Amino acid sequence: MTHLDGNSLAGVLSELFRFDPTTASARCAGCGAIDVLARAMVWEGTPGTVVRCASCDNVLATIVESDDKLWLNFSGITAVEVRR
Amino acid sequence: MSGASDTAWRVGTVVEAHPETPSARRIIIDVDGWPGNIAGQHLDVRLTAPDGYSATRSYSIASAGPGSRVDLAVDKLPDGEVSPFLVDDLMVGDMLEIHGPLGGWFVWEPDAAPDAAAERDGGGSVAASARPVQLIGGGSGVVPLVAMIRSHVAADDSTPFRLLYSVRTPDDVFFSDVLADDGGMPALRVDLIYTRRAPDGWPVTPARITREVVESSVFPASDNPRVYLCGSTTFVETVAEWLVDLGHDPRSIRTERFGGTS
Numbered sequence: 001m002t003h004l005d006g007n008s009l010a011g012v013l014s015e016l017f018r019f020d021p022t023t024a025s026a027r028c029a030g031c032g033a034i035d036v037l038a039r040a041m042v043w044e045g046t047p048g049t050v051v052r053c054a055s056c057d058n059v060l061a062t063i064v065e066s067d068d069k070l071w072l073n074f075s076g077i078t079a080v081e082v083r084r
Numbered sequence: 085m086s087g088a089s090d091t092a093w094r095v096g097t098v099v100e101a102h103p104e105t106p107s108a109r110r111i112i113i114d115v116d117g118w119p120g121n122i123a124g125q126h127l128d129v130r131l132t133a134p135d136g137y138s139a140t141r142s143y144s145i146a147s148a149g150p151g152s153r154v155d156l157a158v159d160k161l162p163d164g165e166v167s168p169f170l171v172d173d174l175m176v177g178d179m180l181e182i183h184g185p186l187g188g189w190f191v192w193e194p195d196a197a198p199d200a201a202a203e204r205d206g207g208g209s210v211a212a213s214a215r216p217v218q219l220i221g222g223g224s225g226v227v228p229l230v231a232m233i234r235s236h237v238a239a240d241d242s243t244p245f246r247l248l249y250s251v252r253t254p255d256d257v258f259f260s261d262v263l264a265d266d267g268g269m270p271a272l273r274v275d276l277i278y279t280r281r282a283p284d285g286w287p288v289t290p291a292r293i294t295r296e297v298v299e300s301s302v303f304p305a306s307d308n309p310r311v312y313l314c315g316s317t318t319f320v321e322t323v324a325e326w327l328v329d330l331g332h333d334p335r336s337i338r339t340e341r342f343g344g345t346s
Contacts, residue, residue: 002317002344008142010186011128014091020188038189039339067138 006040006051012063015070025081030058034081051076090119093130096182098174099153105256108159108224109171114152115182123148123235124191124228124312124340127184131166141166144228144314144340145185146259148235154182157258159224161344190340192217192232192312194239215310216244216303220323222293222315223251225342229312230259233272245272248301250293250319253281275301293319295326305331310338317341 006022013021022038033055040060043050048064053076060076100112121127125145132138141164147155160171174180217236219229226249236245251257263274277297278290303309311327313320320341328334 003341004317004343005339005341007126007187007190007340010126010188011091011140011142011183014183014186020186023188036189038187067136 001043001045003052004042004044006036006038006042008042008044009037009040009049009051009063012049012065012070016072019082023083026060026077027079028053028056028058028060029076029078031056091184091186092117093181093183094118096154096180098176098178098180101174101176104157104258105159107171107256108157108258109174111156111158111170111174113154113156113180113182115154116152118152118154118182119185120150121145121148121154121185122188122191122193123231125185125187125231126228127154127182127186129166129170130181130183131169132181139165140183142186144231144342146227146230146234148231149238154184157224157227157230190228190312190314190338192235192310194235194241194243214243216246216307218302218309218311219245219247220298220302220311220313220315221247221249222319222323223256224258225315225319225340226251226258228314228340230262232312233262236272242271244303246301246303247272247274248277248293248298249274250277250279250315252279254278254283277301293323295329298323298326299330302327305333308333308336310336312338312340314340315342317343 010022023036025034025036027034030053039054041052041054048062050059051061053060058076062073064071094115094117096113096115099114102110104110126142127145128140128142130138130140143156143158145154146157158167158170161167221229277293279292280290282290313323320339324337324339327337
């Protein structure tokens with residue numbers, strides 16, 4: 001399966017955040033690299049979306065959607081910088 | 085315009101639809117409550133079947149600025165769930181669920197101040213507007229770049245702009261009407277690369293884009309251009325690697341991948 005990048009997360013994550021999370025910088029729990037979420041690698045599939053660090057391939061986040069619920073796992077991100 | 089807080093699901097009405105290439109369709113949608121958008125942003129389209137099954141897909145917007153109309157060019161993916169409907173069946177007057185505008189990263193605005201965005205790009209204290217802009221598109225990846233060109237033209241912006249556009253054949257060129265305007269726009273240069281068939285008399289044999297073509301067509305790294313690169317994942321990653329090899333600062337390269345080749 002071909003991957004996408006973090007730009008593709010703007011739609012689903014805009015339902016949750018007041019800001020555009022794709023322009024927020026995230027620190028990878030695996031390697032410590034800090035980069036905007038738009039530059040992460042994204043695999044869309046079943047049961048959900050896997051977001052990986054572009055530097056070390058560590059899983060930053062997973063997103064699973066159903067019709068009436070959304071499950072988020074951000075355990076691969078240790079910090080996020082958001083422009084106020 | 086465009087803040088993430090403006091995003092919402094809205095109802096759009098198709099006001100124009102016509103063939104853009106043999107496999108793609110140009111669709112103009114008037115979206116109720118659309119706040120306008122920045123060049124490079126995308127939107128999500130949601131289709132829902134009578135049985136309740138729904139599918140959502142992202143499409144780049146080829147237009148920019150205020151106003152409630154968005155201009156799309158949708159390429160038909162033969163195995164797709166959404167694009168065959170949009171290309172073959174959607175009619176003027178039909179309504180669609182639209183979410184957007186989305187994405188604040190793969191965007192370009194005229195007269196960008198020397199702000200934090202420039203710092204993040206590695207531009208240091210150089211004003212973003214003083215740096216040339218290199219657009220590189222593969223196939224339908226040119227769509228958000230067309231929005232940037234239109235925004236550049238509409239603002240009478242003096243930033244030097246170049247577009248390197250890789251496309252299979254002359255029939256597959258998207259937005260040839262917009263790109264043909266470069267004769268009157270000294271601040272825009274368009275380089276077309278035909279990969280399978282070129283127009284009669286074209287001086288170059290059709291071939292895949294190469295590192296040498298990229299090197300000879302794009303602003304050199306010494307000009308410190310801001311680069312926007314969009315296309316299939318393979319295209320984007322191949323060209324991005326060449327750019328870094330050629331000395332471009334990775335922080336100055338913004339990319340958007342749309343997945344498999346179409």
